[in-house]
Amino acid sequence: MSVEELNPDLPEAVIEDATLGQREAVERLVSHFMPRVFGLCLRMTRHRHLAEEASQESFVRILRALPKLRKRDRIRSWILTIAANTSRELLRKRNRVTELDFDLPAPIEEIDEATAAQQKALDWAISNLKTDDRALFLLHTIEGVKLKDLAEDRKTTIMAVKSKIHRIRSKVRVSALAQLKQSGTE
Numbered sequence: 446m447s448v449e450e451l452n453p454d455l456p457e458a459v460i461e462d463a464t465l466g467q468r469e470a471v472e473r474l475v476s477h478f479m480p481r482v483f484g485l486c487l488r489m490t491r492h493r494h495l496a497e498e499a500s501q502e503s504f505v506r507i508l509r510a511l512p513k514l515r516k517r518d519r520i521r522s523w524i525l526t527i528a529a530n531t532s533r534e535l536l537r538k539r540n541r542v543t544e545l546d547f548d549l550p551a552p553i554e555e556i557d558e559a560t561a562a563q564q565k566a567l568d569w570a571i572s573n574l575k576t577d578d579r580a581l582f583l584l585h586t587i588e589g590v591k592l593k594d595l596a597e598d599r600k601t602t603i604m605a606v607k608s609k610i611h612r613i614r615s616k617v618r619v620s621a622l623a624q625l626k627q628s629g630t631e
Contacts, residue, residue, distance in 0.1 A: 455473070455474065458470075459473050459474060460517060460520060463508070464514075471508060478521075479504075481521075481524075481525060482503055482504070482524060482528040483496060483497070483500045485532070485583060485584075485587075486500045486503065486531070488571070488583050488587070489528075489533065489536070489576070489579060489580060490535065495535060495539065496532075498535060499528065499531050499535050500528070502535070503527050503531040503532075506527050507524055507527050510527070519594055521590075522584075522590040522594040523594075525584055525588050525590055526590065526594075526595075529580040529583065529584055532576075532580070533576045533580055562625060562628065563621070563625065566620075566621040566622075566625045566628070567617070567621045569620070569621070569624050570616075570617045570618075570620035570624060574613065574617070578609075578613045578616075581606070581610060581613060582610065582613045582614070582617065585610050586610070586614070592607055
């Protein structure tokens with residue numbers, strides 16, 4: 446599978462030119478991936494200003510490491526993994542509580558109270574995961590990074606990652622249900 450198939454709006458030539466430091470290609474690469482990177486950083490840090498800082502630092506790291514990227518077909522998961530790692534490091538440095546300092550965007554379509562309560566409980570459960578677990582959960586479950594890529598990045602087996610994600614999902618489920626029960630919207 447080629448880079449064009451994975452990133453239909455980002456030809457391989459753009460990645461190659463960005464690797465060489467060509468300004469227009471770098472800008473195109475950053476603008477292509479910025480929404481996903483910022484969204485992941487925001488879900489990781491739960492603070493808009495930290496997400497902005499993490500996104501900027503992520504792209505600095507991405508652009509420095511881009512010439513070393515061998516598997517161009519993995520560029521999306523590679524970039525998102527760097528963003529997750531950068532967010533984790535920033536949180537460790539700041540040693541911050543992960544409370545929301547912003548309002549979540551309103552849903553595009555109207556949802557009933559029960560669904561809104563479930564979403565709030567799910568968000569709460571995810572935000573209360575350990576930072577490393579939250580990164581793994583978000584990368585796989587929300588961003589769709591493949592188990593194979595996560596295992597390779599963590600230098601472990603696919604089964605170990607799969608098992609870890611299963612445990613994290615169970616923990617999220619139990620926490621979300623407990624939150625719903627506590628709020629009386631079960």
